[in-house]
Amino acid sequence: MQLNINGQTHEVDADADTPLLWVLRDNLGMTGTKFGCGLAQCGACSVLVDGQVTRSCVTTVDMLEGTEITTIEAIEQDDVGARVVEKWVEHQVPQCGYCQSGQVMAATALLKEVAQPTEEDVRAAMINLCRCGTYNYIKAAIDDLSGRKGEPL
Amino acid sequence: MDMIKGLIPGVDPQDFTHGAPVNLSRRSVLRGALGIGAGAMVLGFGLPSGTARAQAAATMAPGSNVPAFLEIRPDSTVRLLSPFVEGGQGIFTGMAQIIGEELDADPSSFIVENAPAGADYLVIGGQMRITGGSMSVRMSYPLMRKLGASARAMLITAAADQLQVPASELTTEPGVVIHAGSNRRIAYGDLATAAFDLPVPDPETVALRDPATFRWIRQPVKRLDVYDKSTGRAEYSIDVTVDGMLHGAVQHAPRLGLMVETIRNRDQVAALPGVHAVEILDGAVAVVAQRWWTAKRAVEALEVDWVEGTDLPKGWRALPADFSSDAFAQELAAATGPETEAEAHGDAPGVLDAAQTVISATYHSQYLHHAQLEPPSTLARFNPDGTLDLWLPNQAPEQYQAAVAGLTGLEPAQINIHSPILGGFFGRHFLYPAASAYPQAIELARRTGRPVKVIWTREQEFLRDPMRPMAAVRFRGTLDDNGMPLAIEAVSATEGPTEAVYGHGDSVDETAVEGLSKKAYAIPNLRIAQVYVENPVMLAYWRSVGNSMNDFFYESFLDELANAGGQDPLALRKHLLRDTPRLTKLLEAVVDLSGGWKRGPFTAEDGSMRARGIGMASPFGSEAAAIAEVSIENGQVRVHDIWEVLDPGAIVNPMLVRQQIRGAAALGLSQVLMEEARWDKGEPVARNYDMYSILPPDQMPEIHVGILESGAPIGGVGEPPLPAVPPAVANAVAALTGKPVRRMPLSRLRFDS
Structure with a gap:
């Protein structure tokens, strides 16, 4: 699938139900976004999706095609x-x-x-x-x- | 016990500097455990260019071998290998200030990393190296100043040679050697290669700056790490990657002590796309995969039959299948047995037995998680030359190196410990049995023949995070005719983290009783004792260690005595500290900071009924006093303001000290308000932050901070501001409600609004 992250289109090879957090960290090597709880409790994994703060540890990538994602790196x-x-x-x-x-x-x-x-x-x-x-x-x-x-x- | 006291955070490390006698048998045991001795010095990748020279100079006293610590680059930036790890406390910045002051290099020109394991870095008492016990600055301050001064002397010697002038004609400005007579200047970066080939001068012979001329020490120098930490650039253990690496995820046994009997669906899971291997480990199953999320999903899909283990790894405690933390608290409250005295003077038992009126109370503390935000991880890589690289969060590189040597059969010199900055620690990353991912990562790397990084989920972490101990303290007190304390006895049924980790001995574990013992109050008859009760769960150091709970107990009971004697709690403390000028001044300072003593209850501007309480503590060579203001909102305690003054004797960076006061106060507040790790029927009630609350931003009061520099020997900073806060809050609640608070956390209690 394609994800628009920090203004760039990334071709991502990941299962549809993979949380964005792990695509960022493992597939794309963008480790500025942090894993803390995996339950949307702590907020260490926060990114922006179309300008809205979003907990990437519980947001699966299949929901994100066509959105603009901004991470701490940008x-x-x-x-x-x-x-x-x-x-x-x-x-x-x-x-x-x-x-x-x-x-x-x-x-x-x-x-x-x-x-x-x-x-x-x-x-x-x-x-x-x-x-x-x-x-x-x-x-x-x-x-x-x-x-x-x-x-x- | 003297040696172990020095080794352990929070336990009188000043024994080193005071030359206290050392138990030789204990010393040799610990030296072995720490891997100190021939062949223990290991140099990791990426050392400064002075590596070879550092090796040749390994017989120098720890903390003095300049090239092992410092590299000055051609652009005159200074790379420092810090003996202490950065975990939020700001020590990288503090070290740059101390060394930079004497080196004559602006701290902002420093790049700081944690040093690898090695004898040069055993700077605490020349024998050990941990980041803990609030020891970093106070135990290394003279040494690090001399290190910077030695490096500066070497640069001057090299410049004298290059300029063909006597060294006595040379001076320095930040980053530059100057010959005023000929108006010539040479940047440090142009001298470093020659300078660091020179012999290191005897540290006792180098001249130190007059403190009156300090430029950076005692100044609010900005942290070196803040920009990287505000932009996601800072790299933690969990972020490290190496070529060819696989990811590991684990499922721990629901109770420590259970081992894998069978995995019923092992073959099905092993066949899942992306899964590299399904492995059985001590008390855990693991999946190794191309991606961590794949590994995590797969390992959670494993259907495991667990069985009570036999021959558990050393130090593991098998948790009973019916373990209940509430029942254990009752067991502690009723525990009888030999009482080991930690402190006694006068005749407290005799006075209390003869007294007409005795105030008695039993206090309780709770188990606590460290709950640092960064979950544990370890990356392990075996190299073709037989060496092993490990990247893992740790507060004690040499101790981990020795443990890994024992585990693998490798020589310590073959094990490279990389210690990235810590995403919080609070005592979490000392070497505790069953509490680190390194045995798993090493074993998975060995079995797969690939580098493996194991990351624990929060749930797996909460299953293996060792606890701040629980205690039940039985107090008795009686008053004199003036209503002042005449006798206090405190008997704590507990187990200290030191005896839990290193073994229970005959003498009292200071980490069990500190904060009950060694209080400064002039009580004519006093007895503090411990009844040792082994805990079913694994125990650990937690920020401020024994003080984290013991000052709550003591200071709260002191308020009970004040009430019984019709005394104001501030006036009572002033009376009991009348012969201790340092603490009298501290009390006055915190009262001034709060705008004057106002115990209450009183009506605040918003109409709420409020009260204030006070607490004091003397942890880690520093002195702290806190005042808290509280009200009751919807049946729960709300803390509006905390005023806290810390006297660490002397300071290096007031901005960092203020940060640590606020941070430690927040953790103390979190403890007293809401934190508690509980077990029911052998299982933890909480496995994540949803059920284990830590202080959220909307419950953070404003922390008003004061610093006193009394000129006393330099004390700790990272932990000392914590222990005064829980009793300040509890005493405020007691003042407001008229009922003593005898247990933490307050969230267990309901209050009438």
Whole structure:
């Protein structure tokens, strides 16, 4: 089947019910998208499908033909994504970093939908787990991106 | 026990620096276990150009052989092989700051990787190397400064030779040697080849910078890894690939101790497209396939008959078929047996037996998962020259190397341990029996003749993740005429992770009781003891180890005593710490940070009833105090704010320290609010994050952070902020509800809103 990933068409040889996550990681060698739980619980595997944040560990590839998939590898090619990365660096968000691909994807999806999300919007959208507890930093970075700049942590 | 104390995270590693006596028999056993000794030094692929020189210099003291650690490239970037692994704590950046300060190279010019196994890297006490126990900076700080200074001295010597001037006329600026007299400058990158061929100076002879002139140490230097971690470029063990690699997935026995009797549909599964092999392993079945998803689907399709195993691998504990963690908690609460004293002064039993009023309470902690986001994996590759390459998450390369040597019969020198950055660890990746994928990956690579990468699903990980121990602590306390504690006795029925992993001995396991013992409060009569109860499950270190639960017990019971004596809990602590200026100052600092002590209950601006609680802890050479503010929402506890001050004596990077305080506080909060690994009828209740909750973002309060540098000997940072948080929360809840909180997690309790 053909998948459109990061603006390129990839011919993919995979069973129809293979989750996108494993096609990205194993077939295409794009390991920036992470496996954490396999159950859509943690969000480490988040990608964008037609701009919507999507958990790639439970999204099978047969549902994705004809869609535009964006992964962390291409995040800086998106204007919003590039700003998110910039603020992630400025606010020194990541610790171990394993969940952060998914966090950046979730933040990008949110800001593409709502340029200046409210705190309630942020609470509703930023639900990915982080075991290092970087949540205060994620919030600070998104507040900054939303025009609510506070003191750096 | 002294040696093992030094080896184990959280257990008085300063014994090394204080020259405490060492039990020689224990030492030799552990030296063997660690693979220390002739032939143990192994150099992996991709070492700096100084590899040959590093080998020749292997008799140098660990931590001093400059070419084994540093490579300066032609563009003057500095490649550092760190003795400590990066797992989120920021140690790669911290090491670059410490070494860069003395080398005179900007930390931002560093590229840092974890060093391979090898004698040069045994920098903790010159004998061992782990990343744990919050030891990295405090145990290596002088050594790493000298390493940087030695490298700078070598660069200056090489420049003196090249410029034909006395070395005394040369100075440096970041990345450059300067001869001011002739206005000549040579970049480090142009000197490195000659410099690192020179003999390494005696580290005791090199001059160190005056700390007053530090440029990077004590500054909030930005992390070196943040951009890569924000763009998916950072590579973890789970991401590594090699040519010709196959993928392995496993199905673990539902209980440790069960072995495979038969696989009923082995041939059918082996015939599935993409499946390379179906294999039987110790307590597991495995499928090797072209793709991991194929392997995973196939291994889950295997119909396995399990049977109670005999002759289990060393260290495995067979879980009883009817094991219930709730029943075990009751067993602990009722456990009697020999009590091993960890600390005693005065006559607590006598005073308590004679007291008219005794406050008694039994406290409970729970089993916990590490729940690091990166699932375990191992990539194993046998090479034509007989060597074995392994890529796996680990906190102790030499220990894994020695274990693999024992498993395979290879010499340690034939085993290359690659240690990519960790997707979280929290104690998960020490060497524990049955808890790592490496025996499986090695065996599958051997059987298939191909490199194999085994990845555990979250479900398979939760079946083999060893637990933070459970404890039941029986307290007795009594008060003097002023309502202040006169005697406290705490008897903990538990098993420490150290005795669980290395064997139970005659003396108390410090990792079982730390946080009950060695509290700073002036209690006239005190007795802390342990009743050893072997756990049916496998145990492990978990961030802040014994302190993670013991400070909850002690600090919460202290609030019970305060209430019984009609004392304010802050005033009581101040009284008990009146002769300890460092902790008095710490208490004042956290109270100031929170805007003044306000216990409550009080009505907040949003109309909710709230209260605050306080907790303190003295883990890993540092001091911590936390205040939490809580309310009850829909029958459950909500934490609104946490104020925490850490005094680690001295610091390297305030930004990293603040990150660690917030992260550790979040983990402590997760523990006290919601985490618990339970078993019922021999099976775990939770196999993934759906049933094992970890703190989600909407329950994260704002963590307000303070740092004190008291000037005390440098202490740990990664773990110490955790243990004060659970009791701060519990004491706030008790203040709000009027009822003590004697068990974690709070999600097990219902509260009236």
